Amino acid sequence: MATSKSRRGRRKKSLSLPELYDRLFAEYGEQHWWPGETPFEVMVGAILTQNTAWTNVEKAISALREADALSPEALRTRLLEDIAALIRPSGYFNAKARKLRALGVYLADYGDDIEKVFASKPLDELREELLALHGIGPETADSMLLYAGNLPSFVIDAYTIRVLGRLGIIDLDSRPKYEDVRALFQESLPTDVQLFNEYHALFVAHGKDVCKSRKPLCSECMLVAYCPVGSSITA
Numbered sequence: 758m759a760t761s762k763s764r765r766g767r768r769k770k771s772l773s774l775p776e777l778y779d780r781l782f783a784e785y786g787e788q789h790w791w792p793g794e795t796p797f798e799v800m801v802g803a804i805l806t807q808n809t810a811w812t813n814v815e816k817a818i819s820a821l822r823e824a825d826a827l828s829p830e831a832l833r834t835r836l837l838e839d840i841a842a843l844i845r846p847s848g849y850f851n852a853k854a855r856k857l858r859a860l861g862v863y864l865a866d867y868g869d870d871i872e873k874v875f876a877s878k879p880l881d882e883l884r885e886e887l888l889a890l891h892g893i894g895p896e897t898a899d900s901m902l903l904y905a906g907n908l909p910s911f912v913i914d915a916y917t918i919r920v921l922g923r924l925g926i927i928d929l930d931s932r933p934k935y936e937d938v939r940a941l942f943q944e945s946l947p948t949d950v951q952l953f954n955e956y957h958a959l960f961v962a963h964g965k966d967v968c969k970s971r972k973p974l975c976s977e978c979m980l981v982a983y984c985p986v987g988s989s990i991t992a
């Protein structure tokens with residue numbers, strides 16, 4: 758039997774990524790993500806949501822729709838300043854207008870057929886193609902692949918990094934790279950679009966409502982028994 762001294766000295770067991778999913782899913786249930794009426798809207802939303810809240814993205818998408826500018830053709834042919842004015846609520850609107858223009862130009866190569874884009878080549882090649890576009894980083898590319906293309910590319914965002922770091926699953930001090938964290942998920946989970954979709958949404962739910970940036974609600978958290986940060990806060 759372990760002594761109290763050895764119990765105190767024993768390191769907490771980290772949750773595996775499948776175990777963490779099970780606990781998050783048991784707590785929050787199905788999330789029914791991602792907002793966006795069509796795959797094209799999801800691609801536009803993935804750009805507009807960079808550095809802003811989704812409520813602002815919804816306003817920008819509504820403005821594009823009302824101005825009949827929510828199409829690949831409109832994004833590449835309308836005046837850039839007009840697109841920028843329409844998406845103003847999403848912030849960084851001049852830069853995002855240029856990114857949307859690049860998306861519109863890219864889609865022309867596929868006859869503006871989004872299904873054709875996602876069926877055109879293997880996932881890794883398509884991911885590289887998206888990453889080569891102006892203004893599309895890995896989180897945006899993976900959001901497009903997963904939520905618009907229904908392809909199994911795990912999305913890593915700030916919520917994911919925060920929760921994993923606090924749980925000790927990744928070491929924040931070593932500044933983990935996006936690709937390394939994504940590889941953890943790609944290698945530890947079954948290749949399942951629905952699972953990737955739900956898991957990412959569960960991180961968002963947990964990170965927004967409980968594992969908050971400044972004051973995490975550790976005393977209400979179902980993960981506290983596995984969490985070095987939570988245990989030190991609630992001790």
Ligand code: SF4
Nearest residue numbers: 968973975978984987
């Ligand atoms: S115990 Fe606290 S720090 Fe750990 S995951 Fe839960 S809310 Fe976040």
